[in-house]
Amino acid sequence: MMDMRDIQMVDLKSQYNEIKTEVDQSIQSVIESAAFINGPEVKSFQTELEKYLNVKHVIPCANGTDALQVAMMALGLKPGDEVITTTFTFVATAEIIALLGLVPVLVDVDPNSFLIDTDAVEKAITKNTKAIIPVHLFGQCANMELIMEIADKHGLKVVEDAAQSIGSDFKFSDGRTAKSGTIGSFGCTSFFPSKNLGCYGDGGALFTNDDALAEKARMIVNHGMKVRYYHDEIGVNSRLDSIQAAVLRVKLRQLDKYNKARKNAANFYDSAFAEIEEVVKTPFRMKNSSHVFHQYTLRIMNGKRDELQSFLTEHNIPAMIYYPVPLHQQKAYRDERYQDGAFPIAEQLSKEVLSLPMHTELDEKQLDFITQKILEFVKK
Numbered sequence: 001m002m003d004m005r006d007i008q009m010v011d012l013k014s015q016y017n018e019i020k021t022e023v024d025q026s027i028q029s030v031i032e033s034a035a036f037i038n039g040p041e042v043k044s045f046q047t048e049l050e051k052y053l054n055v056k057h058v059i060p061c062a063n064g065t066d067a068l069q070v071a072m073m074a075l076g077l078k079p080g081d082e083v084i085t086t087t088f089t090f091v092a093t094a095e096i097i098a099l100l101g102l103v104p105v106l107v108d109v110d111p112n113s114f115l116i117d118t119d120a121v122e123k124a125i126t127k128n129t130k131a132i133i134p135v136h137l138f139g140q141c142a143n144m145e146l147i148m149e150i151a152d153k154h155g156l157k158v159v160e161d162a163a164q165s166i167g168s169d170f171k172f173s174d175g176r177t178a179k180s181g182t183i184g185s186f187g188c189t190s191f192f193p194s195k196n197l198g199c200y201g202d203g204g205a206l207f208t209n210d211d212a213l214a215e216k217a218r219m220i221v222n223h224g225m226k227v228r229y230y231h232d233e234i235g236v237n238s239r240l241d242s243i244q245a246a247v248l249r250v251k252l253r254q255l256d257k258y259n260k261a262r263k264n265a266a267n268f269y270d271s272a273f274a275e276i277e278e279v280v281k282t283p284f285r286m287k288n289s290s291h292v293f294h295q296y297t298l299r300i301m302n303g304k305r306d307e308l309q310s311f312l313t314e315h316n317i318p319a320m321i322y323y324p325v326p327l328h329q330q331k332a333y334r335d336e337r338y339q340d341g342a343f344p345i346a347e348q349l350s351k352e353v354l355s356l357p358m359h360t361e362l363d364e365k366q367l368d369f370i371t372q373k374i375l376e377f378v379k380k
């Protein structure tokens, strides 16, 4: 395989080579303007993303974790309030709940989609519940129609963790569609470099259609002030750098193309694994959401997930386990409410899942090599 590019989980370097001229010019112009914080690039990116998402307000901030925290703060949640979320997610989702003195109430996921189990959400509601954070894990939307119905029935707020799903569409039963993150009180996303829309450092944003919440979040990300040095809210310092906004403006123009490239790679994987479907379960596609394949995550059903990962590593194919330990089994989040076995599906998934290389620059030669190696391992 002399003439094949090295296979990476995410190949940001090859992606950069395709947009180098535009990105370099964009960054250079920020440096020359010296408007590094809250400059015009940030405002332009905000407006362009609002248009792309068809949402009234985008509030850029420093990273996706902050976006979730600011959403909780803007909603006025108080210590002791319970927030329901999934145990099968990246830690940031529960981290901000715990950090603000709120109570994380974890629930299990659906075994096919890996998304929050809506029946479990409803069962977990108590008189102290104030909010639900569904996570659109791996690029597919949780069932927002049901979640909004449950939330409305019980007077709860919904904050969508859309860190992995930017660009995916949720389809309601009446045929209406909405971009992920634009349905709840807030949607929160991350522009971490490896995300579907990633910058060259940290970045994040909140989305909302609520004017009052937008105003509050915009103040909170900037030390709680609207007028300089007049602080009406307790805030944080969480702003998107102008240089990152400049990169994001270029990449936003490519986002649909990027998501399409991910989908093509996913389709290639799907067809290659059709003949070994007993052992390798390919990602389930929800009917009511498009999939932007932030991750392409298999379930390895023969108990040999770790051996397969080692075999792939030997052949210079990276493959990652997202996530090896559900939140309720993490040291920092251990809680007497949740013993081992509390969430059997997430626990099972953590032993079976394996995410394959997924990015915008995977070519057929690489995909062929990856899939051939997996077929070889499974059939031997």
Ligand SMILES: Cc1ncc(COP(=O)(O)O)c(C=O)c1O
Pocket (backbone or CB within 6 Å): 063, 064, 065, 066, 089, 090, 092, 093, 135, 161, 163, 164, 189, 190, 191, 192, 202, 203, 204
């Ligand atoms: C599901 C989820 N939520 C939140 C975050 C936090 O985003 P960030 O790393 O930008 O803080 C991430 C990504 O890292 C994520 O995958």
